[in-house]
Amino acid sequence: MTGSNSSRGVSRTGLAAIAVFAAFALLPVAAAAMGDTFIVFFTIRVMVFAIAAVSLSLILGQGAMVSFGHAAYLGLGAYAVGILAEHGIWDVTVSLPVVLLTCGLFAAVTGAISLKTRGVYFIMITLAFGQMAYYTATSLSAYGGDDGLTMWGRTEVFGFAPLGDRTSFYYVVLACLLGVYLLARMIVASRFGRVLKGAKQSEMRLRAVGIDPYPYRLAAYVIAGMMAGLAGALLANAAEFVSPAYMSWHRSGELIVMVVLGGLGSLLGAIVGAASFLVLEELLSHITEHWRLLFGPFLILVVLFGRGGITGLLGKGGRND
Secondary structure (H helix, E strand, C coil): CHHHHHHHHHHHHHHHHHHHHHHHHHHHHHHHHHCCCHHHHHHHHHHHHHHHHHHHHHHHCCCCCCCCCCHHHHHHHHHHHHHHHHCCCCEHHHHHHHHHHHHHHHHHHHHHHHCCCCHHHHHHHHHHHHHHHHHHHHCCHHHCHHHCEECCCCCEECCECHHHCHHHHHHHHHHHHHHHHHHHHHHHHCHHHHHHHHHHHCHHHHHHCCCCHHHHHHHHHHHHHHHHHHHHHHHHHHHCEECHHHHCHHHHHHHHHHHHHHCCCCHHHHHHHHHHHHHHHHHHHCCCCCCHHHHHHHHHHHHHHCCCHHHHHHCCCCCCC
């Protein structure tokens, strides 16, 4: 009976994921029919932040690693692309490896130190590393400093510019989101993911059976950092602009809110949370510039009464999807 329930749960999650990605895939067609190009640009932004939210959900929801510096990887990915473009290097075969290597190394070094701590100490040390990255970016006067860095185009592929077309770029971002989501699901369903969840529940028991969770946590932290770096690279291309604000602690806080809003422990929930957060921000900001005063009570109600976030309320998102 338990197995049957589990099977139905997985099936519901799969159907919900198919519905979400089908909606993303069909949106440009609907936007073209309505003659509204803003929807496409806005949804690109939603999908970019959904990638970052999924990467955070991997370590927060599965491994209970509350990183308050996760936006640093978003900024590092964006700056890697922007700085290479400033020096005339536009090809994805160069920029993508640089983005992944930069974010991976930063995550490996900072994660090796941060993961020696727990609880509030982990939160504070990740915040400190994130702010270090932020202030480093603001001090890069050669690349705009506080004012940011403008990109005069988008990343190329072997000398061609397929990302110059908004619709083509939209589907590239969608493919990246789908790839990141499927990779995260594979990780969660693997022995690696089970170790992460086991460490979240009881690290002492895990050590008692001879498994040291530290290298698993560090590997997950590095993978999450590289995923967020990919989101940063896409964000830089979407806006054709790079700013230190991408890596501020406020942005890290927003990513945490997206994960919690969608459903802590649900990868699909991270996507739903990112979309919900940005849609509410867009709608409420038209009502008042102090839109967070309206958003705050909504978030509190979701947390109090919607166990499992929005996906929990809808009854669609499994907690380990």
